[in-house]
Amino acid sequence: MSVPAELRYTTEHEWVAVDGPTATVGITDFAARSLGDVVYVSLPAEGAAVTAEEPCGEVESTKSVSDLYSPVDGEVTDINADLEDDPGLVNADPYGAGWMFKVRLATGTGEADLPPGLLSPAEYEELTKESD
Amino acid sequence: MPLRYGSETAEHLAVRRAAGLFDLSHMGEIAVGGPDAAAALDHALTGQLSAVAPGRARYTMMCAEDGGVVDDLVVYRTGDQEFLVVANASNTAVVGAELRRRSAGFDARIDDQTDDYALVAIQGPEAAGILAPLTDVDLSALKYYAGRRGSVAGRPAWLARTGYTGEDGFEIFSGPDDAEPIWNALASAGKAAGVVPAGLAARDTLRLEAGMPLYGNELGPDVTPYDAGLGRVVKLEKPDGFVGAAALAERATAEPRKVLTGLTLTTRRVPRHGYAVLANGRECGIVTSGASSPTLGIPIAMVYLEPAAIRDPKPALAVDIRGRAEPADPTDLPFYRRSRA
Numbered sequence: 304m305s306v307p308a309e310l311r312y313t314t315e316h317e318w319v320a321v322d323g324p325t326a327t328v329g330i331t332d333f334a335a336r337s338l339g340d341v342v343y344v345s346l347p348a349e350g351a352a353v354t355a356e357e358p359c360g361e362v363e364s365t366k367s368v369s370d371l372y373s374p375v376d377g378e379v380t381d382i383n384a385d386l387e388d389d390p391g392l393v394n395a396d397p398y399g400a401g402w403m404f405k406v407r408l409a410t411g412t413g414e415a416d417l418p419p420g421l422l423s424p425a426e427y428e429e430l431t432k433e434s435d
Numbered sequence: 436m437p438l439r440y441g442s443e444t445a446e447h448l449a450v451r452r453a454a455g456l457f458d459l460s461h462m463g464e465i466a467v468g469g470p471d472a473a474a475a476l477d478h479a480l481t482g483q484l485s486a487v488a489p490g491r492a493r494y495t496m497m498c499a500e501d502g503g504v505v506d507d508l509v510v511y512r513t514g515d516q517e518f519l520v521v522a523n524a525s526n527t528a529v530v531g532a533e534l535r536r537r538s539a540g541f542d543a544r545i546d547d548q549t550d551d552y553a554l555v556a557i558q559g560p561e562a563a564g565i566l567a568p569l570t571d572v573d574l575s576a577l578k579y580y581a582g583r584r585g586s587v588a589g590r591p592a593w594l595a596r597t598g599y600t601g602e603d604g605f606e607i608f609s610g611p612d613d614a615e616p617i618w619n620a621l622a623s624a625g626k627a628a629g630v631v632p633a634g635l636a637a638r639d640t641l642r643l644e645a646g647m648p649l650y651g652n653e654l655g656p657d658v659t660p661y662d663a664g665l666g667r668v669v670k671l672e673k674p675d676g677f678v679g680a681a682a683l684a685e686r687a688t689a690e691p692r693k694v695l696t697g698l699t700l701t702t703r704r705v706p707r708h709g710y711a712v713l714a715n716g717r718e719c720g721i722v723t724s725g726a727s728s729p730t731l732g733i734p735i736a737m738v739y740l741e742p743a744a745i746r747d748p749k750p751a752l753a754v755d756i757r758g759r760a761e762p763a764d765p766t767d768l769p770f771y772r773r774s775r776a
Binding site: 339340342343345361363365366368391394 | 707
């Protein structure tokens with residue numbers, strides 16, 4: 304199971320990559336494995352406002368459905384349209400082609416301004432061990 | 436049995452296109468033997484097992500006095516006076532106890548042999564071709580719902596042409612120590628043909644596409660075989676009656692309380708067990724099983740509906756998927772039927 308060092312994580316198993324004013328969001332390898340094959344991803348609309356720790360979509364797998372939480376506050380600027388036809392990208396490449404949406408951050412322009420509840424890779428790895 | 440070995444979608448599609456291997460050793464096996472074995476089963480179950488020839492199998496049910504389903508079963512007649520009753524894992528103890536109680540006064544032995552059996556299934560269009568070189572049973576002479584004693588990979592087994600996937604396939608009942616060599620031989624012989632190990636998730640979507648009921652979802656104590664559209668398994672004409680016959684005879688002619696129906700959805704969102712079904716916005720039923728169908732590429736569901744919900748004038752149906760009414764179309768079961776060569 305992979306937990307890339309350059310990302311931040313939520314307790315709900317999303318990852319977030321911050322590049323200047325933009326955050327890219329997806330779900331973790333651990334989440335994708337736990338869910339099983341993803342069959343449908345409902346994403347927020349472009350232009351929608353999202354709020355950290357609030358649901359903004361859902362991820363349907365063979366066996367279950369999970370809310371998708373935004374890790375950050377801001378406005379959705381882009382969504383991964385490829386997931387419409389190929390939701391399996393979430394399983395195949397959760398940190399790459401399986402990314403879900405991009406957000407223009409509401410506060411500031413960098414890591415220092417991210418919500419305090421986000422986890423470091425080490426903290427997230429610890430969390431996944433606890434839930435194993 | 437694990438939920439999945441790798442991707443459950445890939446496992447499902449492998450069974451439809453090539454073959455899958457299933458470890459079903461959790462299933463219950465109860466041997467019923469003796470001079471009155473057939474008569475005892477005729478009394479205990481809804482089917483007429485005395486009419487089943489040795490070497491054949493029958494899908495049947497055990498019902499309570501009120502007609503509710505205790506379990507759905509496959510019963511093999513393994514000999515003139517010998518039967519093997521295969522029960523769902525969670526019901527095996529109840530089925531065994533009921534068989535013992537219901538066979539009082541019959542000269543029949545009831546023996547729960549679940550721990551003496553492992554069960555490996557190979558299912559899919561390539562199953563016969565993979566299995567044939569590994570067994571001394573002539574598969575071309577083994578009909579659907581038939582079984583023979585023989586050897587598989589050199590190990591003794593009861594080999595039956597039965598399954599729960601909607602495909603051609605075989606179930607191999609062996610001693611626990613013989614299951615691993617049998618499994619390995621099938622996996623190795625089937626490698627080139629694309630056989631894969633398949634888990635519980637694939638088993639569930641396969642049986643759902645094939646319109647086969649699952650105990651706990653479509654079947655249970657508050658459901659009669661008639662509700663589930665399986666009145667054919669109830670042999671009311673059996674001369675000596677059986678447990679539940681009076682209640683079932685009443686249900687046979689009465690207006691059904693609910694009707695098991697298939698639904699297909701146009702959304703991508705998945706209807707799931709327990710979600711409400713709406714007719715013109717009013718609750719008219721419940722989803723018992725639902726999935727995104729790997730074969731059809733759309734969401735499908737088995738649902739119980741009030742009979743009016745599928746009568747003319749047909750109302751607009753929808754499934755309440757977490758607060759949003761998603762339009763749905765009724766369809767006959769099964770969703771998938773294999774093409775027979």
